[in-house]
Amino acid sequence: MAEVTASMVKELRDKSGAGMMDCKKALAETSGDMEAAVDWLRTKGLATASKKSSRTAAEGLVGVAVNGTTGTAVEVNSETDFVAKNDQFQDFVRTVTQLAIETGDDVEALAAASYPTGGTVADALTTNIATIGENQTLRRARRLSVTQGAVVPYVHNAAAPGLGKIGVLVALESSAPSEKLEALGKQLAMHVAAAFPLALDESGIDSEVIARERAIAQEKAAESGKPAEVVAKMVDGAVAKFVKENALLNQLFVMDGKTKISDVVAAAAKEAGAPIVLKDYVRFQLGEGIEKKESDFAAEVAAAAGV
Incomplete structure (x- = not known):
């Protein structure tokens, strides 16, 4: 053991x-x-x-940027939170986020893109590592766009304009006035930051995630000692509840706790006098899914000293 x-x-x-x-x-x-x-x-x-x-634990910054009807979110990791406050690092993340509007989701393509001061993004990152003295990685990027409407950015607890630990983009397809879409997008983005949906709708939730939830629900229900047919209904109910609570369009709006997001969008469309479709969203949280190794600083110093 x-x-x-x-x-x-x-x-x-x-x-x-x-x-x-x-x-x-x-x-x-x-x-x-x-x-x-x-x-x-x-x-x-x-x-x-x-x-x-x-x-989860990892440091660095998430950047969000919008140009016209296209927006991007990018995550760049560092070893310590101290680096995230460094002007050189912030400028790099801000620049790379803008470049990602052209390169899209492909991190390798982003790394190979030309950097404004010369060389490539990868070259600039190497320079950062050398001058700042800490390892950094370009982790992921995501681009959203609409044919007509707005892509609205939001950063929760921003460290600087467009930079922070949680970055959100909301894509709204619509001919409604831009000020209406911006206001709605900001509210929806704040909801996404707080509620952490797993997908836009039920069909987008990973089948492996649902299978895991079903297995957990099955074991919990089996401990109830109830008949098999009752257990089966309990499991189905638990899975249905999980899916509903984690699909953005089905979630209850955090600002009132009772209105479904789909109904929030419908009400905004009625008020604006034009259809509005919540096409997609992005939510990047710094360090999401990264396991950061716990370190014992005293032990590291002792080891380095040969104690």
């Missing part, structure tokens, strides 16, 4: 929101497998319904 350390318990607590002793037991039951431990806690009703990306 794998040794369960205090740092493992802390990490699981951060991921699940469960108590310390429950986390320790979950890790023991799953031989230290972090993902399996999260699922174990959830089958016991001891963890939140989904692992929030806000619990």
